[in-house]
Amino acid sequence: MQKKPFKRSRKAALIFMVPAATLALQGCGAEKAVEAQVFNTPDECAAFYNPPAQCQAAFAEAQALHPQVAPKYANKQECEADFGTGQCETAPQQHAQGSFFMPMMMGFLAGQMLNRGGMAPQQQQQTAAAAAGRNTVPNQPLYKARDDQSTFRTATNTPVASQPGPTQVRPSAVQPKPATLARRGGFGAQAQQRAAAAPRQATYGG
Amino acid sequence: MKKVPIAPRPGWQAFAESVGFQFHTIDNEPYWDESAYYQFSLAQIEDDLEAPTEQLHQMALDLIPDIIRSEQQLSQLGIPEPFWDAVKDSWQRAEPHLYGRMDFAYDGKGPAKLLELNYDTPTSLYETGFFQWVWLEDQQMRGLLPAGADQFNSLQDKLEQAFAELPLPRPFYFSSVTESQEDKGTVDYLMDIALQSGLDSRYIQLEQIGDIDGQLVDLEGYPIQGLFKLYPWEFMLQEEFAGTILSSDTRFLEPLWKLLLSNKGILPLLWQKYQGHPNLLPAFFDDGKTALNPGWVRKPLFSREGANVELITPQGEKLQQGGPYTDSGYIRQAFAPLPRFGDSYTLIGSWVVGDLAAGIGIREDNSLITKDSSRFLPHIILD
Numbered sequence: 001m002q003k004k005p006f007k008r009s010r011k012a013a014l015i016f017m018v019p020a021a022t023l024a025l026q027g028c029g030a031e032k033a034v035e036a037q038v039f040n041t042p043d044e045c046a047a048f049y050n051p052p053a054q055c056q057a058a059f060a061e062a063q064a065l066h067p068q069v070a071p072k073y074a075n076k077q078e079c080e081a082d083f084g085t086g087q088c089e090t091a092p093q094q095h096a097q098g099s100f101f102m103p104m105m106m107g108f109l110a111g112q113m114l115n116r117g118g119m120a121p122q123q124q125q126q127t128a129a130a131a132a133g134r135n136t137v138p139n140q141p142l143y144k145a146r147d148d149q150s151t152f153r154t155a156t157n158t159p160v161a162s163q164p165g166p167t168q169v170r171p172s173a174v175q176p177k178p179a180t181l182a183r184r185g186g187f188g189a190q191a192q193q194r195a196a197a198a199p200r201q202a203t204y205g206g
Numbered sequence: 207m208k209k210v211p212i213a214p215r216p217g218w219q220a221f222a223e224s225v226g227f228q229f230h231t232i233d234n235e236p237y238w239d240e241s242a243y244y245q246f247s248l249a250q251i252e253d254d255l256e257a258p259t260e261q262l263h264q265m266a267l268d269l270i271p272d273i274i275r276s277e278q279q280l281s282q283l284g285i286p287e288p289f290w291d292a293v294k295d296s297w298q299r300a301e302p303h304l305y306g307r308m309d310f311a312y313d314g315k316g317p318a319k320l321l322e323l324n325y326d327t328p329t330s331l332y333e334t335g336f337f338q339w340v341w342l343e344d345q346q347m348r349g350l351l352p353a354g355a356d357q358f359n360s361l362q363d364k365l366e367q368a369f370a371e372l373p374l375p376r377p378f379y380f381s382s383v384t385e386s387q388e389d390k391g392t393v394d395y396l397m398d399i400a401l402q403s404g405l406d407s408r409y410i411q412l413e414q415i416g417d418i419d420g421q422l423v424d425l426e427g428y429p430i431q432g433l434f435k436l437y438p439w440e441f442m443l444q445e446e447f448a449g450t451i452l453s454s455d456t457r458f459l460e461p462l463w464k465l466l467l468s469n470k471g472i473l474p475l476l477w478q479k480y481q482g483h484p485n486l487l488p489a490f491f492d493d494g495k496t497a498l499n500p501g502w503v504r505k506p507l508f509s510r511e512g513a514n515v516e517l518i519t520p521q522g523e524k525l526q527q528g529g530p531y532t533d534s535g536y537i538r539q540a541f542a543p544l545p546r547f548g549d550s551y552t553l554i555g556s557w558v559v560g561d562l563a564a565g566i567g568i569r570e571d572n573s574l575i576t577k578d579s580s581r582f583l584p585h586i587i588l589d
Contacts (some may be wrong), residue, residue: 007251007356007587008565009363012339017226017398051416096419110219180414180427186447187437191383194530203578204331205436206510 006039033168036137038152038161048165050113059141067092069155069176070141071101074183080105084146093181100181106144107152109160109174113139120192137169140176155179207246207314209547209583214240215344226395227337229388235579238333240341244552244568244585246314251358251566251587254318258485259308259556259563262320262476265483267465267561270297270477273453273466282491283471284507285532289541292452296470301461302372303364304348304434305331306468307567309576310554313545318554320476321542322505326460326468329438330386330555330582332361333393334567335361338584356587359565361557362399368560369403375432375457377406379424382436384411389436396434412437420453434459439468440508440534470505470537484495487540501541507534511578517541517575527575546572553580 032068039045045055072091073079075098083103091100142152142160151159154174161167191204218240222230222241230238245253274294283341285293306325312318332424339359347350380397382389393409400407408424412435412491416423422430435458442451443465466472472488480486498504503517513529519541544551550570557564571580 007248008342008359009335009339009361012336012362013301013402014225014336014395014398015402017394018224177426180416180418180423180425182418182423182427183446184416186414186417186450187415187442187443187445188383188413190441191385191437195385201391201510203329204383204387204438204441205327205389205392206324 031170032174033170034111034137035166036109036160036169036174037113037164037166038109038142039164040107044164045110045113050110054113055110056111058110059108059128062120062141064175065106065139066141067102068178070143070179071155072100072102072107072155072179072181074100076101080146082146083143084149087144087146095181102179103143105141105165107142109137109142109152109154109169111139111142111169111171111174112193118183137174138176140174207244207250207312207545209242209244209552210553212240212345213461215341220339225336225340226308226391227332229391231280232388232579236554236581237579237580238337239570239583242583244547244583246358246585246587247589248586248587249589250314250358254312254314255310255554255556255566256358256563258318258320258366259558261563262485263306263309263558263561263563265476265480266323267326267471269479270463270466273475274298274348274463275288277319279475282535283284283466283469284440289443289448289452289462293465296458297460299465301457301463302459302484303464304368304372304429305564306460306558308327308556308558309349310556311542311544312554317554319487319542320485321487321539321553322465322470323472324510324555326464327510328555329436330558330567330569331361331392331557334555334557334565335365335492336395338567338582341584342586351586352588354588357565357585358587359363361559362564364559364562364564365396365399366403374459377408378432378434379430380407380409380434380436381412393436399502401469415447416484417447417454418581420450422447422450422456423455430454430456432457432459438508438510439465442465459504468508470507470509471535473539474537486541488535492536492538498538499537502538504536504538506536509534512575512580513577515575517574519543527541527577534553550581551576 042055042059046052074095076088079101087104088101089104091102093100150162153159153162158173160169207387274297280290307328308323309321310318340360342357343514346353382393397407410424414425424430445540461473474491477486477489492504497520500518500522501520509531512527514531516526518524544553551574553569553576555567568585569576569580
């Protein structure tokens with residue numbers, strides 16, 4: 001074995017900057033998309049040949065989730081900057097300076113619609129998946145961004161459809177999470193200002 | 207010390223991109239340049255660069271107890287008063303530091319002259335620690351460099367050891383500004399080494415860091431208890447979350463006390479205490495207005511990559527680099543010419559990990575002011 005000289009590292013290896021390693025870290029194969037449905041209202045849901053009671057139940061679940069999962073903003077201006085003027089409401093949560101704000105619910109995602117127009121195979125497939133506790137799409141509220149009023153998005157900003165009706169979603173991408181009540185964007189402003197003053201500056205290191 | 211032309215490795219650009227070095231070319235200008243290398247003798251490395259690096263590092267650290275006790279010096283260094291106690295505390299709690307880089311003017315003869323300390327957000331780490339290391343191995347394998355050639359470059363070994371040994375909270379977060387590919391490359395490399403040393407490491411964009419009731423949090427709202435930030439402290443102290451830095455239970459790399467050393471104001475303070483030291487240049491605080499005399503360089507207290515530096519050579523040639531760092535105080539430093547090799551001026555960046563010298567990286571520019579666009583060239587040690 002060759003003895004490495006003294007002044008340099010014994011090895012200089014990378015494990016995650018190289019693509020092969022990145023693939024390995026990402027692990028198993030791609031997740032399959034499953035069918036879910038997107039609606040503005042429970043009536044619209046029923047108009048797509050879904051049982052009205054199920055539509056109402058899915059809508060009620062989404063409504064109940066809405067205050068928990070909707071993105072929260074420390075003030076109305078920041079919320080409206082993302083969702084549009086008049087599109088935000090007071091959230092039940094409070095911070096030191098007052099209430100949080102959140103976007104209004106603009107529709108809902110129905111993932112558990114079991115009896116759509118008598119499509120039995122679909123029903124069995126989804127029931128089996130639900131029983132296995134995976135590949136399920138929870139009923140949940142949807143939102144629309146100020147600069148993209150045609151797209152329904154989940155509370156975590158995943159686009160799911162641009163029109164009402166059936167759509168394909170990856171279950172892992174649409175799992176609702178309680179919104180964190182964090183203020184964000186409090187670092188980085190100097191970089192933006194200085195980048196505007198000196199666009200060539202490629203680094204904030206030195 | 208000499209510059210020697212060498213054939214670049216065929217296809218090195220594709221290789222660079224396959225190992226995460228997307229910024230080998232910046233704005234269509236070469237950044238990594240392997241059409242030549244610098245060769246040093248072992249004595250030049252050990253006596254003229256390695257030993258002075260460790261000595262200057264200790265001298266700089268020795269200034270800190272005096273600075274944190276002196277309101278005058280804290281003011282001279284432009285440290286905002288609301289953060290004086292936090293700077294003191296971070297030093298007195300002995301918060302660990304990871305790395306830094308000193309820049310030297312050195313031509314192979316005589317003492318290397320310290321130009322500045324980059325002790326908060328030093329970059330060119332990946333180029334030094336990984337890419338020039340691989341370059342040497344490759345060129346030896348191809349027979350273009352002798353098997354006995356070495357390199358002053360123990361960066362990766364020392365960083366891996368530091369991540370394994372420093373008392374860091376877990377998970378430990380790494381952060382940089384979203385828009386900078388170069389900064390992301392540096393942070394990716396550090397994270398890669400941290401992962402290899404067994405540290406639970408995660409990345410978060412600097413702009414995505416959140417604040418809940420005065421605690422910095424990640425995207426899920428979990429507290430960030432350890433954060434490496436490739437973003438200048440002096441920026442962070444002016445931004446919306448500046449107050450959160452004081453209240454948050456977060457251990458930072460680099461720690462807040464590094465703000466004292468990454469500051470050009472450390473240069474006049476070093477000169478005051480160690481006047482005449484062979485590796486130091488005369489340096490003084492400056493009002494930023496008085497006309498500069500020939501043979502002097504003016505630098506902002508806080509600036510990066512040569513920005514806003516102004517110099518007049520002893521022959522009266524004036525050079526000025528524009529930039530976005532116009533809002534701090536200034537220092538002036540005696541001009542030490544960078545050595546010229548062909549058409550290029552050469553600067554040596556000497557790394558410190560923990561308190562040990564850890565290798566060098568070489569930058570070349572067509573002007574006397576080394577900038578973010580300056581080329582990076584590899585080096586070898588061969589007697």
